[in-house]
Amino acid sequence: MRTSWPIFLLLAALAGCTDVETQPPxxxxxxxxxxxxxxxxxxxxxxxxxxxxxxxxSREAKARQEDAGGVGVNSYLWRASLDTIDFMPVANADPFGGLITTDWYQPTDAPGERFKVQVLVRDKTLRADGVKVSIWRQARSESGEWLDASVDPGTAVELENRILTRARQLRIAASGGA
Known part of the structure; x- marks a missing residue:
């Protein structure tokens, strides 16, 4: 009876090996x-x-790894975006998708209006077109309701330029420059 256990285990193991694939991977x-x-x-x-x-x-592979920094987009643009809008409350930040959305921000010097910003970091490389900013503005009506108001298109471009400037500063600081 002792010899039947090893044979039984061997047969069970072989029975599990009957699934043979006919095509190579x-x-x-x-x-x-x-x-x-x-x-x-x-x-x-x-x-x-x-x-x-x-x-x-290769240098390209090193640059890709350096710029990734654990996020799905360029780490310098990501950090610069957060630094630039740090005075606004962040409602959502997705470092892998590259999207930062703020909550409504009401400046103390303009209590009758509020702003919301969305920053999209589009690329893994530090490029001028790697960041896109959208801004929404609302103004308080006489009845106290918040109504959508126009935003100067130059405001979004100015914010994008500030983000790019900050990203360049971060890149220079990381590479040991001034």
């Missing part, structure tokens, strides 16, 4: 073909997030 579009594409794009087998010895990683 490359033909099915499985992980092997994905890894091959990654190797073609990055020049490494495991992709950009692997350990690189002796500085063999």
């Amino acid at each position: 490359e033909d099915r579009g499985g992980w092997t073909s994905q890894e091959a594409r990654r190797r073609e794009e990055t020049g490494t087998f495991f992709g950009d997030d692997t350990l690189t010895l002796y500085g063999s990683r």
